[in-house]
Amino acid sequence: MGTERQSALRPTPKEPQRIALGIEGSANKIGVGIVKEDGSILANVRKTFVPPLGSGFLPKETAQHHQQHAVGLIRQALEEARLSPRDLSVVCYTKGPGMGAPLRSAAVAARTFALLYELPLVGVNHCIGHIEMGRLVTGAENPVVLYVSGGNTQVISYSDQCYRIFGETIDIAVGNCLDRFARVVKLSNDPSPGYNIEQAAKMGSRFVELPYVVKGMDVSFTGLLSSVEREVVKMNKGTTDFSREDLCFSMQETIFAMLVEVTERAMAHCGERDVLVVGGVGCNLRLQQMMDMMVAQRGGRAFCTDERFCIDNGAMIAWAGLLEFMHTGATPFKETWCTQRFRTDQVHVSWRQ
Structure with a gap:
């Protein structure tokens, strides 16, 4: 016993x-x-x-x-x-x-x-x-997700054991767009085109108006890319006073505004206040800043990670x-x-x- x-x-x-x-x-x-x-x-x-x-x-x-x-x-x-x-x-x-x-x-x-x-x-x-890595390292429980990378651009929210896509690119991904732009303006691929665009944009001071294409919950980047390529041709010929840094600044501001808009619309539709930004383009500090400003106005939180994740x-x-x-x-x-x-x-x- x-x-x-x-x-x-x-x-x-x-x-x-x-x-x-x-x-x-x-x-x-x-x-x-x-x-x-x-x-x-x-x-x-x-x-x-x-x-x-x-x-x-x-x-x-x-x-x-x-x-x-x-x-x-x-x-x-x-x-x-x-x-x-x-x-x-x-x-x-x-x-x-x-x-x-x-x-x-x-x-x-x-x-x-x-x-x-x-x-x-x-x-x-x-x-x-x-x-899932973003949720793990940030502690975000049930955010609207903006997934932005070289091959994907999606606005996502979870429901009934499925990550459902509420908006996405209808042509090329945002990272692909930025990579192709970097090649046109002859920015290095080391450590990455997106990083070098971000650094150049910090020195830009003039905004070049570019196509802003949001269609409902979806975005499009090919028209914007064609337009900025024409501006680069003008810049190389010396027929415009815009600099490479100005174009980098304008690209970022236009593209990120489009992404913030569709993310906010998804938040309103899903009734969520928090956003998680994932994917390689999510490392961009300007994108994180713009997202944080929008989410703060809605009383929520923006969860972002660094380049490790x-x-x-x-x-x-x-x-x-x-x-x-x-x-x-x-x-x-x-x-x-x-x-x-x-x-x-x-x-x-x-x-x-």
């Missing part, structure tokens, strides 16, 4: 926390992150493919870059986290959307690593990775994949392919109530 009583009083040993390794490679960055079940980020390393001045990153060259760095980054992440592969619970990778060849390179690295160490695999939607990274894939793994299990191995088209609203968000 006494032995039974002592056994009942003995504390039950805690289950070890699950740990995920995530590999992101949808565009010009290859990243590896390791995250624990409690949200602790143990490692988050990456390498960026920087193309020569005046050119963008091509799929073949970008894929080769990822293939060269994937193994080294996995090793580096494990060393930083002080873990061995046997300590991991699951391997997560970006299933899509993104560029085909870079996506395949990251997916092959994830499948190979998982097979070597007999670990389950989870394919992650890139956009969901951004959202705004820019594509492996930790966001590890965290989103771990959430999915804990609620719905692993992706069947025969379904661990990748796709260039994988919409945010196609994912069943099983981990949110």
Whole structure:
């Protein structure tokens, strides 16, 4: 009897926390992150493919870059986290959307690593990775999300276990627009075109009127890009007194005003007061400032992150994949392919109530 009583009083040993390794490679960055079940980020390393001045990153060259760095980054992440592969619970990778060849390179690295160490695999939607990482590091509970990156521009809100898209670009993404503009005005790709536009814009003093295209909840950037390219031609011919810095300033002000407008409209529609800005363009301090001003007027809060988590990274894939793994299990191995088209609203968000 006494032995039974002592056994009942003995504390039950805690289950070890699950740990995920995530590999992101949808565009010009290859990243590896390791995250624990409690949200602790143990490692988050990456390498960026920087193309020569005046050119963008091509799929073949970008894929080769990822293939060269994937193994080294996995090793580096494990060393930083002080873990061995046997300590991991699951391997997560970006299933899509993104560029085909870079996506395949990251997916092959994830499948190979998982097979070597007999670990389950989870394919992650890139956009969901951004959202869940933003929610984790900022503490935002149920914000309207502005997702702005090189390949995506969406205004998103959660409802009934789905991230629903309320507005998006109808042509090119905002990051793509800024990258192409940077090439026209001969700004460097190092560390990124968007960053260099932001620095140049701080020295601009004159506003050049450019097309402002908002169609309901959607935005369009191709007309704006064509217009500013014509202004660059005039500037190069010396037929105008606008500077390159003025054009950078005008591009940012016009584009970000469009994004703030559609975000505010989504807030009003959804009855939400908070906004979370994610994606690589979300690092821009001017965009964050404009968003903060709008949200403050509505009595809410703007949640933003820095380049560690705004820019594509492996930790966001590890965290989103771990959430999915804990609620719905692993992706069947025969379904661990990748796709260039994988919409945010196609994912069943099983981990949110």
